[in-house]
Amino acid sequence: MTTTNRRSGDRVRWWTYALLALAVFACVFPLYWMFVVATTDTAAATELPPEIVPGGNFFHLAELVFTTVPFVQSIVNSLVVAATIGAGQAVLCALAGFAFAKLRFRGRNVLLLVVVLTMTVPTELAIVPRYMIISWLEWTDTLQALIVPGLANAFGIFWMRQHISSAISDEILQAARIDGATVWQIFWRVVFPLVRPAAFVLGLLGFVTAWNDFLWPFVVLKSPEMYTVQIAIKALQNSFAIDLGLAMSGSFLATLPLIVLFVFVGRRMVAGIMDGAFKG
């Protein structure tokens, strides 16, 4: 983060803070409201004027969430899926990014173009045949049905390619080659340590995306013990009647792990998103 490039000069006007505070309120309020409703019961949630302070019902509702759907199991499932996808993407994209950035091989440009084009393929539209493939592999109702397709990330390959191009000089690679290291060794000893922060952010973004994915798990998963957290929330809203407090409580509990994660690594996430961005 350089500060040399910011708008210079004059003091920050008070309305700048006012507007930013408003934006922060807009970003955070829905989560706060989720918590408020999660601590009252539905009748209270529909009282007007509404309650705006949390009630004392949170643990009662949380307990209901845990008894209505296998919530602990679904948190574990989501963790397994999201962590595997995050870590897998970080490594696979770094490898592919390294190949595209630093290695010469026949068809490289064409293949890179193909990677670009894959980004424009809307995955949702082929959900029916995708489901058939999964069933042909006998993967329905398994976590690998979520993990394996989630490992391919064209955007991540670009991201890593760009980082490796700018962070690693050819001289270093050259020196390693002269020392007789194989390409594989060069990647693990020289390249990966240097781009680890970027790979970490990429993994984080992959983690968040996988954690919040809805449509694909919704189609693939059937057994309660396989649910991810998002599907568990959906299951909380049974079709006939919904207890709003219960749904909000589930939503809040499903978001909580990410909030905790965010408190610890949010700074790096912000920095990473900004760092991977366009540099004009």
Place this chain on the structure above:
Amino acid sequence: MTTISPARATITPPPAPAAPRRRLTDILAPYAYIAPFFAIFAVFGLIPLLFTFYVALFDWNPIGDHVFIGWDNFTRLFGDVRFWNAVRNTISIWFLSNVPQLAFALLLAHLLNHVRLRFAVFFRMSMLVPYITSVAATAIVFSQIFDRDYGLLNWLIGLFGFEHIDFVQSVWGSHVLIAVMVTWRWTGYTTLLYLASLQAVPRGIYEAAAVDGAGTWRQFLHITIPSLRPVIVFTIVTSTIYGLQIFTEPLLVSRTTLNTCGAVRQCQTLTLFLYEQGFGQFEFGYASAIGVALFLMVVVFAGINFYLSTRIRPGRP
């Protein structure tokens, strides 16, 4: 969300490492490194896509017969009011969620890009909170806030003596509701992308402008916007691809009218229409034809964007 423009990723081959002797494994290595991506994409991206084109030519009952009918699905589709309704809704929701998002992100990036701003990290982090909240949870919360009889927002509207607004039931209301969710989710993320771009603008330019007597507003118009142009084009590209496939929000916003998002399909998007025909009506062939139409739409949109992003040169000083 990509962060570099594909179009500008022209490749300058690095000098080949002068290897004393090239091992076969080293020659094959790059292929091995990119193989996982291509293998996974082939199985879960490409084959399903090709298969979609194939199924679209059939009257394909997933639990019954498959009858080859050629282009019939497409002729039916182009005469189907529900299809054009879904196209209209998709484009309308895309527009409503992107214009405000762009405007807010520009404004916020401009505000955050101040050298003496305090609590900068806190502000930036808060902006990302919606991004880590899942769509399912977002839909539940916003549906409550926007509810006709018991919603927080309508309570406020009522306080001012106005009639409660039935968001989900009206065309505009439901589009606005979904657009609000999308905007809420992505504005912060986009802001950070813009902010990063802004910070790459040399300070001297602003200083020179200030010396010439340009105020904040003119600096914003003549320096901020032009220097952000590439990233703006880029966010439009990605949000197009994302926006054309919007599914979860409309699915969850109106749960009682399963898969149609309301009594008169007022917010049924293309993907939701596809899902309804495929998994609701058992018409895999027709659903696949919708998929093909959606694919072509994305290709056309992405193509236009691709063309634009190669035409517009970054305002690099």
Place this chain on the structure above:
Amino acid sequence: MVAAVGSALAVLAMSGCSGSSGGTPSESAAGKSFEFWSFTGINQKADVAKYKEKRPDVEVKLTEVGGATETAQALTTALAGGKVPDLVLIQGDNLPKFVQQPQNFVDLRTLGADKMKSDYLDWVISQSVAKDGSIIGIPTDVGGMAVAYRTDLFKEAGLPTDRDEVSKLWPTWDAFIETGKKYTAATGKAFIDNAGTGIFYQAVNQVSQKYYDPAGNPVYDKNPEVKAAFDLGLKAVAAKITARQASFSDAWSAGIKKGDFAVIAAPSWMLGQLKDNAPDTKGKWDLAKIPGGAGNWGGSYLAIPKRAKNPKAAWEYISSTQSPQGQLQHFTEAGSLPTTPSVYKDPKLTSVKEPFFNDAPIGTIYTDSLLGLKPFLIGPDSAVMGQEFLNAITNVEQGKGDPAKAWDAALTAIRTAIGG
């Protein structure tokens, strides 16, 4: 690559046709465990728990997939390829599409359904009989019909509260709407939750033929009985007696808790819904007869997919729980009405009283509503037709549609949907 894609497509096309082969059940699990998909909101867990008491050696893996329609959708996906359950509950409206493709299900005659067939209401079981004569589902319950009303709110509005007197208020639907007007005028509150399911769905299920004639030809657009039911819905909208809350929505269940409307159309399976939704209103409800007398809304069937790994265990469950005595016992516990007329006169059934509904004799109320019933044919597109009629009424109710054009709008929507 091309060859690989080609062969993969071929494999897919085949798996699309036939699905992966069933595979042989593992020795240990055979007959000792089975997978069961049901829907939420009908307390299926209790049934399964009861069965386990009887058969502690059997493991039942119950999944509540979602709503009735979602469950049918999940079943379709599973049948199209993937792991199928051994036993699945299918709601009556979703059944015809499956009956048209009987090759996806075990013909229950092979397991002994022939012998049981006569136990069930003829018009109910006949809906699960395919063209080739195979029986793909055993009926678990029928709706029956009644009106649930809040005695405390009726009292406030100056209306009678005794169930017989209340039933006398509305011999016809027109009288029902008039009563609603009185209630709304007296209290300023809505009388019924909505016009679509509250009135149209009830009235249209009391007809002699619905959307298809007995020969199976669609008559949704020219059947005067359907039109009459539709007009009743519009009439209720015009009378402004509805709360305009879609059944089963979040706001609807909040409305029940808060007493925002006094009346809900209540087929027998709705009783459990009300109890779950608003436990605090216990004792404030009572049940009156439905206007127009006999009718049925809802009911479900248990089926066994062809590729099920444990069809025997699933069949044992069906034959044990869906016998006349099994259904009777289920009724006394959960309130959904048996499909086995032999128990309708059983004192165990006629004496059932429901404390939540002010000790209403639910056994007699619901069986009476079925006995005069003239069954009608449900066709493959009945569900879609009903939904589109409902949508048209809802659209007027929400102030978006023109009542004069609603009927034509519904017909157009149906034609588009069924490709006719």
